[in-house]
Amino acid sequence: MAFAIKKESYTGGIKPISIGKGDSAVTVGGETCYPFYTFEGDMPNKPLIAMEIWDMEPTDWPEAAVAPFKDVIGDSAAWAKKCVEAYGAEAIVVQLKSIDPNDRDASPQSAAETVKKVLAAVKVPVIVWGCTSPAKDEEVLKAVAEACQNENLLLGPVEEKNYKGIAAAAMGYGHSVIASSPIDVNLAKQINILLENFGMPMERVVVDPTTGGLGYGMEYSYSVMERLSMAAMSQGDDKLQYPMINNLGNEVWKCKEAKQSVDEAPLLGDPEKRGILMEAVGAVAYLLSGSNILIMRHPESIRLAKSFIGALLGGGSLADAAPIEKRLASVAVDFAALAPPLDLTIEEEKKAAPAKKEPPAKKEAPAKPAPAAAAPPKKEEPAPVAKPAAPAVDAKAQAEAEAKAQAEAQAAAKAEAEAKVRAEAEAKVKAEQEAKARAEAEAKAKEEAEKKAVADARAAREAEEQELRAKRAQERAELAAKREPKASGTVPMTAAAIQKTEQQKILEMLNRFHKRA
Known part of the structure; x- marks a missing residue:
């Protein structure tokens, strides 16, 4: 009888979205199974790996991260072009580090100019990532959206504090957005609902669950992403069925272990290989948790991650993958001497x-050969000849x-x-039982809280919609009562005293629709 694999059935799937335009557009998502479980469903679009560039020259990167880009690191457009042409980047992420209010606080116009230069230099999709300051990101991303109209950029991070302005700009100028939340399933769902209620087309939304670096919260991020995938696939939650993105390279290469030299941390080995492997291991973990877009930095880390994707989707052995190609001088560490x-x-x-250490104190008896040492001068006397008999008897008794x-x-x-050992085993069993009981109680309480939050949100939304329908009906009735037949003939028209931009008109229209003004 042939072995039959038990297959899981799924009630949902991840919605596909496209970024970029024309022939360079790329589609992510669309899977109907858990990541790489192609024996249970379809995974039509492989995960996308995007290479990051900065809009300013980084000052705190380790030498290993600078080496592949040292000739272009001061020019964002040239940097992006090298990533595509030399390293085969599938997409470019412009990290707008210079706009940080706590750093250079660059203007929205300069950021928009940088993005336009990158768009002119490459023919792959472009993702624009802000500085995670909600107010400044809203100001800058609105300017970028307007300057790069209809380029279908992926703009983010979009948070609860700034989603209205960025979403309005994205809708008005033809872009997609990254819905960002701080490592929590309910908060991830909440920002998606807010965007949907605001009118954002949800086929242009990607979820950022927040990314932790290797050893700096990656396990927590992984567990939240795993729950998001399970809710989307197994529970059919249509509010979470969106592709996920991870800003991995930015997190890995800023941690202490990726920057330490061999003199500072000799036990961690070659610093160059260490940083590359830290990023590659993080990439594998996030791919397995459901990531659709990975933002990475080092070309060798990206090559290793692509080898992993190819092996899982197309078969083969990772033993055939080429070893890490070093750019810096080799580092020799004598681990045997350090051990x-x-x-x-x-x-x-x-x-x-x-x-066992007690006997030497009693073993002073053999020291009685002292007379033997002193014996040579007294060897003329016959008395010492009889003395060995007594020590022989004493030594035997003493040995016993x-x-x-x-x-x-x-x-x-x-x-x-x-x-x-017995006491430790009993204590361990007791601790495990207590931990299990505590975990079950916490899980149950959290599940109940989640259900209550969902029910409350649904009830509030329904009440709001009912109230809005009633208001709309009343407005229509009042408008119909006041409406009069239009007079025939030409109506004189004059320009408005204040001319508004397209973006302002969109915001006013949305505010009027949703009664927020």
Whole structure:
């Protein structure tokens, strides 16, 4: 009988979205199964790996991260072009670091000019990432959206504090947005609902669950992304069925371990390979948790991640992947010299060791050969010849006593060790039971809280919609009562005293529709 794989059935899927325009447009998402579970469903679009560039020359990058771009790192357009032509970047992410109010506080116009130069230099989709200051990001991304009209940029991060302005600009000028939330399933769902209620076309939304670096919260981010994928696939939650994006390179390469030299951390090995592997390992983890777009920095990390994607989707062995290609000088670390002395002593022997050290105190009896040392001068006297008989008898009795004491000490140590192991095992079992009970209680409380939050949000939304319908009906009735037949003939028209931009008109229209003015 042939082995049959048990397949999971899914009630939902991830909606596909496209970024970029024309022949260079790329589609992500669209899968109907868990990441790479192609034996259970379809994964029509492979994950997209985008390379990041900055709008200013970075000052805190480690040498390993600077090396691949050192000839173009001062020119954003040239940097983007090299990423595409030399390293095969599938998309470019412009990190707007210079606009940070706590740093250079560059103007929205300069940021827009930088993005336009990058668009002119490359023919791949472009993602624009702000400085995560909500007010400044809204101001800058609105200017970028207007300057790059109909380029279908992916703009973000869009948060609860600034979603209205950025979403309005994206709708008015033909772009997509990144809905960002701080590592929480309910908050991720909430920002999606806000965008949908605002009127944002949801086929132009990507979710940013917030990314943690390797050793700096990656496990937490992974678990939240896993729950988002499960809610979208298995639970059919249409508010979470959107592709996910991770700003990985920015998080990995700013951590301490990626920057330390071999002198500062010799046990961590070659700094160049260390940083590359930290980024590659993070990429693999996020791909398995459901990431559709990965923002990465080092070309070698990207090559390793692409090899992983190819092996999972097309088969083959990762053992055939080429090793890391170094650009910096080789670093030799003598791990053997740094290692502590090898200790092969069994644990029970270590605990019994103090009992073994007692005999030397009693073994002073053999020191009685002192007379033998002093004997040469007195060798003329016959008396010393008779003395060895007494020590022989004493040595035998003493050896038996020592052996007995040592056996008793070992037995006592063994009993003590067994009692300690037994006590530790009991304590461990008890701790595990308590932790399990606590986790189950927390999970149950969280699930109930989530259900209540969803129910409250639904009730509030329905009440708001009902109230809005009533108001609309009343307005229509009043308008119909006041409406009079239009007079025939030409109506004189004059220009408005204040001329408004298209974006202002859109915002006013949306505010009027939703009664927020």
